[in-house]
Amino acid sequence: MTRQGIPQAGNNLDPWYDHYAARAAGLRASEVRALFAVASRPEVVSLAGGMPFVSALPHDVVTDAMSRVMTEQGSVALQYGSGQGIPVFREQILEVMALEGIRANADDVVVTTGSQHALELVSKLFLDPGDIVIAEGPSYVTAMVIFKSYQADVEHVPMDENGLIPEALREHIARLKADGRRIKFLYTIPSFHNPAGVTLSRERRLEILSIARENDILVLEDNPYGLLYFDQPAPDAMRSVEEDGVVYLGTFSKTLAPGFRMGWALAPHAIREKLVLANEAAVLSPSSFSQLVISEYLSTADWKGQIDTFRGVYRERKNAMLAALEEFLPELSWTDPAGGFYVWLTLPEMLDSKAMLPRAVKELVAYTPGTAFFADGSGRQNMRLSFCYPTPENIRLGVRRLATVIQGELDLLGTFAGTGPLDSPVDGRRFGAPPPNLS
């Protein structure tokens, strides 16, 4: 007894098989998820996950903030709060956003359970089945899981070393409109992109905002990494130049710690009102305790200095990764991120990052295959390498192991095809030039 014509989730071993909503068919385990299990074995060097290096945060600073919160505001911290979040905390969030040029009113901020939940709430509010979300190709895995869970289709627009390509965006929009598709928003990670590691230039930010405005498309600006630049700050946030057409998502997961699950949305007023209602329906209120602890931390600790510390940690690791790639895989091409957590690597044409993964794990290194970051199955020639969590030494070890795996794959191909390994280098332009799957 299944509903005809509707893709079914579950299987016949599940007695509730025919009871799920149509949208449940979109909820499938991601490739990244399966990897987490593999990569958690201690002998594996994981270049796969996106865990921030929280050990660089002095734990006593957090413990002290907690103790003060419990002493001074314990009954508030333990209680339900408002669906929008604590006013003082929302004011402090404005100070964080001011570092990227954003001027806003605390009344337009909604505190959420990580910025992931802001993404979920915006999607719930806007996406009807069959709607289109435009996203960079590649894009953030779990954003696409959400879009699909609301039965929207993700349309990728290519990037190059300066981020999303405005001309390509124009063409995609025109084609989608000609096809009668309803485009709900442009989901973008303009700074230190996950997974591509590139940053949208200031000129392009303005041009893309202008394209979005002309076409009546809301921009969903996801900015988890913006403050984690290595040398120069990224251009100001898109929200800093456009108020009415941007929903901005921020988080404390990368600048403080993800264990609190604290993020926020800054939205045009009417959207903000609905986001609060959606937030209340979903969780009643965000955690009062987590909000007050972070609020106390922001009031009393040198939080900007802490972000500098994180920058130093990630800069060193990025350098370690790029040096190792130069040393062990000089024939390949990769992006050179100016901040954030990720490098996007392009393999020789004949290799398949997804098919190669089991062999890599056997060699005790893990990465995320490029296919995880595309809704349409592309990305086999790419992989995302994370430098955020492993030590510089382990990054070097991981890349060396990866080189062994890649060489082994090429040897194998050479054996069958009769050509030597790496005798046709794919792209000598290592930096600055777009690897194949970014442009």
Add this chain to the structure above:
Amino acid sequence: MTRQGIPQAGNNLDPWYDHYAARAAGLRASEVRALFAVASRPEVVSLAGGMPFVSALPHDVVTDAMSRVMTEQGSVALQYGSGQGIPVFREQILEVMALEGIRANADDVVVTTGSQHALELVSKLFLDPGDIVIAEGPSYVTAMVIFKSYQADVEHVPMDENGLIPEALREHIARLKADGRRIKFLYTIPSFHNPAGVTLSRERRLEILSIARENDILVLEDNPYGLLYFDQPAPDAMRSVEEDGVVYLGTFSKTLAPGFRMGWALAPHAIREKLVLANEAAVLSPSSFSQLVISEYLSTADWKGQIDTFRGVYRERKNAMLAALEEFLPELSWTDPAGGFYVWLTLPEMLDSKAMLPRAVKELVAYTPGTAFFADGSGRQNMRLSFCYPTPENIRLGVRRLATVIQGELDLLGTFAGTGPLDSPVDGRRFGAPPPNLS
């Protein structure tokens, strides 16, 4: 430019007016929400909210647990976790549920951001537009907000002093099926019902499970108050006698503190798998920090003794409320809860609790009008009175003020209708007999 035939959320002042998903039309501010603002003025005795009395929890016990977590497991507490929740914590949740007769496997538990979020995730997983959720009438406000946000229709089945009436449930199901409606689940709060204050008898639990099984309807058992009985425990949870057909929702908000936003779902295995995927999409992982703090609290503190303390607090307040009702409003009828937070009061027929509210607030007392708890506009003759948060003295003061308001309304009606106040008592059966809107 609005979509024809689809109810629109927002208004013309909102430039994104025609961009919202159809489901956004269901997200409206609840009556209870507006009340929170009113009731927060210190001079108002609020019998409206459902805030637990967290001051009865020794804060140093919580602070100590936090400090130990940060010292011993800081890097885990600050980090992302798994989408299902920490295994040790899920094992401890089994111990909590065992108090209500539930035997289960920790692998079937999913930790959520309060049990509210479990409700949201189950709804996202199961509800297609036009589906039916059967719920008690009255039912929990914010559950109905979620159901409506997924475009499901809520069908109320009446209760009496022993909870949901099985015969009425049978009739409703038969009628809905005859109408070709698709019933997705029965949402029920069997113990110390919010807002009705009644408890489903053991015989009826079995009968209702049997009706659900016969009709292939999933039971969503929401049990936030089960451990907060005054004298005798409630009958064992419905999940204790039926594994395959029940999704059970639990929370630490009432037995510990809501500020952590920690709850859980216990679900049949196939449903549990999908719930984890939905949880990951929505929040990546529940807060590691909150999980570990509660886990440490459960390991080291006398958590059962603490629940006894809460029971004592709420028993005293329930007694204060019933004594005040006897003293100031002896002509009316109300439910006599055996646990939980709420009394359901029935007004004389000619009164309207919703219309009366502004006058009550003017007299410095707040309550929740019965209409908030029905999807169909009924409940005007009822109100929910909460005894969880105010002191016994304030409860008495609040009920006295409420009596003044009711008397004033009756005087006014008497002036117009020519009858004296309260000269036609509505229902002499105060306890044991069902007030009009419960049966």
